[in-house]
Amino acid sequence: MATKRSVGTLKEADLKGKSVFVRVDLNVPLDDNSNITDDTRIRAAIPTIKYLMENGSRVVLCSHLGRPKGVTPKFSLKPLVPRLSELLGVEVVMANDSIGEEVQKLVAGLPEGGVLLLENVRFYKEEEKNDPEFAKKLAALADVYVNDAFGTAHRAHASTEGVAKYLKPSVAGFLMQKELDYLVGADKLDLAKSLMEKAKAKGVSLLLPTDVVIADKFAPDANSKIVAATAIPDGWMGLDIGPDSIKTFSEALDTTKTIIWNGPMGVFEFDKFAAGTEAVAKQLAELSGKGVTTIIGGGDSVAAVEKVGLADKMSHISTGGGASLELLEGKPLPGVLALDDA
Structure with missing residues (x-):
């Protein structure tokens, strides 16, 4: 598997003033009162988001939550806004939709370093069908694409695969990069075996x-x-x-x-x-x-x-x-x- 370009290769010149569409995995468990019972996935997404904020991007966050069939209030991402805002140290803006003119206006209104959270992308059945028209509508919100949702990377959905066709550069976020490094690192077994032979020959304990x-x-x-x-x-x-x-x-x-x-x-x-x-x-x-x-x-x-x-x-x-x-x-x-x- 080829090494993928990481968000860390994008510098302020590439990011300042740009809208960046970040596919994150905020699929966290909520209790019956919509309280987050485990925020690990939110915390795991923070380094990539902060990096983009610090480099002057307008950050557009896209995630799913659960497996809604159409618009289902209990699968709304709204309950995540307070925790996300707290961890990022900015007031995260919540959109009522994930595509369309209203959302585009919210993106345009973001300051540099501002963050907008789109509503659950799976409220649209087109997301899981990887519908090209839907992917284009998502892509219309931004200039750059970052995928930091390894948990959904095995699925070819509009927000994980389709949108990358319409936005360049399309790069891996830090969490995704770490996972790719682990998996790509698994290719280095031959090297490890040869090092073991060398260590043995030299009497070095390995x-x-x-x-x-x-x-x-x-x-x-x-x-x-x-x-x-x-x-x-x-x-x-x-x-x-x-x-x-x-x-x-x-x-x-x-x-x-x-x-x-x-x-x-x-x-x-x-x-x-x-x-x-x-x-x-x-x-x-x-x-x-x-x-x-x-x-x-x-x-x-x-x-x-x-x-x-x-x-x-x-x-x-x-x-x-x-x-x-x-x-x-x-x-x-x-x-x-x-x-x-x-």
């Missing part, structure tokens, strides 16, 4: 996870269980190391004098799959206190130690990611660079 925490989908609310690393069932994916691996890695780390950490143990942004990364971060912080040199290299590892609040306990935090690794090698090693797209 520890791999023996158990993993698996998920039935790439989502914070996925079902999860612990299995042997060799026994991941079809349709499931490993999103963290398991308790046995944490113990093994921990024992190995206890014998070291210098540790260079590049890359988290799992998808630590999702609390359910953060245990491995947090355990390693905590242990490195403890070892630093005992005089072990701990170097954190790579954006994700840095984000992980910051999330656990232990960044200041490490000996050194490199913001360089891949570059810090190159420096250590003394030469650019494509094999190592391939391990981390920083």
